[in-house]
Amino acid sequence: MVDSRRIHSIEGLRQAARRRLPKAIFDFFDGGAEDELTLADNRSAFGRVKLAPRCLVNVAEVGLDTxxxxxxxxxxxxxxxxxxxxxxxxxxDIAIARAAAEAGVPYTLSTSATASIEQIADAAPGRLWFQAYVLKDKEMLNSLLFRAKSAGYEALMITVDLPVGGKRERDFRNHLSFPFRYTARNLLDFARRPAWAMRMLCHGVPVMENLKGLEAPSASATKLASSVGRNYDPSFDWEALERLRDQWPRKLIVKGVMRADDAVRLAAMGCDGMVVSNHGGRQLDGAAATLEMLPEVVRAVGGRVPVLVDGGVRRGADILKARALGAQGVLVGRATLWGAVADGQRGAAQALAILRDELQRSMQLCGVRDINGISRELLFERQEPDGAEYGLGDRVTVPSL
Structure with a gap:
């Protein structure tokens, strides 16, 4: 049995989850599209940004609230x-939502969660956002929005980078689909994790509570593998988003922004926030890393709309770097997921505690007293002269604002 309190990094939680899960389930959470180039680049982009810490600053007390x-x-x-x-x-899902509420941070419920809109609202009365995929079935989509509004969700997050599902080849290889279609390959895989398999037998196979009624007709597991996106509307466009903006009376956050021109148009439309996101590298392989696109989007909106960023956040220093590049904050998904898989609510809480501790420590080591003190001045940016050659150890220039 895992005690996540003895784990001190997000990677440690990931490895604990890996030991607990069948390969097919772990790969579904961990993997990306095609060659997984974007998946890897999201993470490595943080390593390409270097810090220039201040010294001799009184950092006995550090403020993280924002x-x-x-x-x-x-x-x-x-x-x-x-x-x-x-x-x-x-x-x-409930474990993560409760951990977020206790930590005092917003929680976003996925359309494809295995807990309903109402279950989360009852179990975790914190700041709740509902993430909606744009379904082909508009009657069901409208019903989801009505339910989220009735349950008190403060914001709607529309994901716009999934007109069709990405080609997630790990799922093909593992014969994984939702709903499950059992094959000799995945049954053997599941049997290798008897504790996980027994939980499934005792508690039943989970269902995506908010998508009941949208299950695809029976088909082979190979055809259904990487089945994410089959119910989503590829015709959804700017006019449709404007109609949805008019329909939803509360905050609207648009997730999946990767271009300055799109960001400008969203700001003009009146969205309340946007997320620079490539869906964690799970959609278009070869898309740029989100951290690299962040300064361009921030510059384009000019402070009119809060900009968040996701993809590859595994350390508290990553949050500091994102703030220094202009993000109001980050979204973390896999970090709390690994914690919950490893150790339930305690594990999800540990993931957030790890990031909090690392962010505070990084701020102290950089000579920053509060979140608003994080600026681009903390980044090491050397302009390379024309024609100069630099060896290993010289940094890649951070994209300019």
């Missing part, structure tokens, strides 16, 4: 929407 999309947050962070969490651990 504003995230028009409301208070104990960290410059919100929990990202993560689908199918219950296939990793029963009750995982």
């Amino acid at each position: 504003d995230v999309v028009g409301g208070p947050s104990a960290l410059p962070l919100a929990v990202a929407p993560t689908g199918a969490v219950g296939f990793g651990r029963h009750g995982g």
Whole structure:
């Protein structure tokens, strides 16, 4: 049995979750599209940004509280929407939502969660956002929005980078689909994790509560593998988003922004926040890393709209770097997911505690007393002269604002 309090990094939680899960389930959460170039680059982009710490600053007390999309947050962070969490651990969605509420940060419920809109609202009365995929079935989509409004969700997050599902080849290889289609390959895989398999037998296979009624007709597991996106509307466009903006009376956050021109148009439309996101490298392989696109989007909106960023956040220093590049905060998805899979609510809380401790420590080591003191001045940026050659150890220039 895992005691996540003895784990001191997000990677440690990831490895604990890996030991607990069948390969197919772990790969579904961990993997990306095609060759997974973007998946890897999201993470490595943080390593390409270097810090220039100040010294001799009184950092005995450090303030982490801030504003995230028009409301208070104990960290410059919100929990990202993560689908199918219950296939990793029963009750995982509620565990993460409760951990977020206790930590004082917003939580985003995925359309494809294994807990309903109402279950989360009853179990975790914190700052709640509902992430909606744009379904082909508009009657069901409208019903989801009505339910989220009735349950008190303060914001709607529309994901715009999934007109079709990405080609997630790990799922093909593992014969994984939702709903499950059993094959000799994945049954053998599941049997190798008897504790996980027994939980499934005792508690039943989870369902995506908010998508009941949209299940695809029976087909082979190979055809259904990487089935994410089959119910989503590829015709959704700017006019449709404007109609949805008019329909939803509360905050609207648009997730999946990767270009300055799109950001300008969203700001003009009146959205309340945007997320620079490539869906964690799970959609278009070869897309730029989100951290690299962040300064361009921040510059384009000019402070009119809060900008968040996701993808590859695994350390508290990553949050500091994102703030220094202009983000109001970050979304974290896999970090709390790994914690919940490893150790339920305690594990999700540990993931947030790890990031909090690392952010505070990084701020102290950089000579920063509060979140608003994080600026681009903390980044090491050397302009290379024309024709100069630099060896290993010289940094890649951070994209300019």
